[in-house]
Amino acid sequence: MIELKKVFKQYHEGRINEVRALVNINLTLKKDCITVFKGPSGSGKTTLLTLIGGLSKPSSGRILLDGEIISNLPEKFLAALRREHFGFVFQRFNLIRGISVLENVMLPAYPMAPAHAPLRQKAKDLLERLHIPEKADMPVDVLSGGEAQRVAIARALINDPDTIIADEPTANLDSRLAVQFLQIIEQLRKDGKTIIMTSHDPRIWQARIVDRVIDMEDGHIVEENEKVANP
């Protein structure tokens, strides 16, 4: 369970260009659920994801993971937290160019230095599961948008995290690929993953698999919709 208590986030604090990205956010995100943050650009969705995922720290307030405060952890522990608890799927996928698909998938595991052969096999299994095993040895530069997203998902799953964080995952995908993405997400939830996403895309926040939709505007939570039950 992830809890946010009185979380504020300001950029360029004390300067003329100060931006209040998040204002007094109080939120609890349950395990094994799919939560989507929606709202216009600049509403604070992505900032909220970066705070939850330990990619940045709040200006004030606390963030707790399973009851433990994570918002004031030193960088070394935050890195371990990101590695072990969170898998990230970025809007532009952010794959490392010039190296192969398989190497990209294995990257988050390198700091833990697992044995090479099992790691390679695990990465191949993930690509198989995401239906792109034939792309394993290709450089990522030649992948289509849908393929690149699957590689990004495989990379997010390599360390077997509890939570997948995805920022505008369908922004660069057509309808068919968006549907395929939702199918993957549904499968991940069945596997016991918690999914937290941001999206402008109604195909995402109107999808039946989504448990909770949180509407944001100007750094505030303005509306929450929680579905009672999900098939």
Next chain:
Amino acid sequence: MTEPNNSYQAGLLSRLGAAKQLYLIDFTLGAMKRRTGRNVMLFSVYLAIIFILGSVMLFSHAIRREAAILLENSPELLVQKLRMGRHELIEGTRLEVLRKIRGVRQAQGRLWGYFYDQANGANYTLMVPREQSKTTAVKPGETIIGEGVARTKGIKQGGYLFLLSETGKLMKLKVKQVFSNQSALTNTDLILLSEPDYRRFFVLPPDLYTDLSLTIRNKREIDKIVEKAAKLMPQARFITRRDILRTYESIFSWREGLLLALLGGSLIAFTILSFDKASGMSAEERREIGVLKAVGWETSDVIAMKFWEGALVSIGAFVFGVALAYAHVFFFSAGLLEPVLKGWAVIYPSFTLTPSLGGIQLATLAFFTIIPYTAATIIPIWRAATTDPDEVMR
């Protein structure tokens, strides 16, 4: 009972650390392949710098070493008479005075001098061999000459060397032997001849010598002996083997320094260029660092990865640069540097240096090339790696 557990844990941690570094090196090699053009350019610049610096250092070290080896057989102490500050012929009667000093084993008069050959515009060193050993023994009418003399005069072993004396008399000497290239550093311009021939050529009275050489029983007492001899011969100059060696050292150090100073401008320009290229980070690299941190790499992992990149370029350039410098100096006679480092002469010594590597020279070169370059690659990365990775989400 806890000790085996501790050692097991330590071993495991050490294996994990090594495995992690291997992963980082593997990733670094991939990253370097992606920026082939830049890395090839940096590698080439560094290779050139290390090749030049390495050549200068290896050559200077080898030539000093060569001089030291050759001087091992030189007299331990030389006594020269000075008059009005200039070197003058010394009387043989002084030998008895010096032999009486406690600690002096042997005292001998030496005959050597210079002869300017107008025909070739070259200076030769004429010398009577100190000891009549098998290799240097010369009878009256015979000579042994250096490789440079043979070359400029166009004569070989068995031929005749003609020298025109101050009195206008022509002296004819049969060439018994020509010194090999290996010893050309000190004897390229040398003409060895017998004492009677030498005295005849320079019209020198029988009891006068160029200088006197002394052999000492205990080398550690040399300063004491110089002190005693100086009291007996206050106008004389005493030159120890150590002094000669120091003179050689300073000549080659001076030349080395001169060359490095001449090259300094271009070396600095190259260094600034490569540092700029090494330390400059593109937006793509910044994004990559953000991605790596976002997916769980620690700041230290990113810095270690960049450290390996800098280290691989600089160590690679260092190894290849030193290897090329070694080949240049020892197999190609330092063709690019010899006019500055060897000095200039009409009868230029052509010799091959004995291959040798100086540990201190190599360590100095490594210290001033690998460490600054690696630091230049790490520092900007450290700045980027310590910022929050949230930018990659935007």
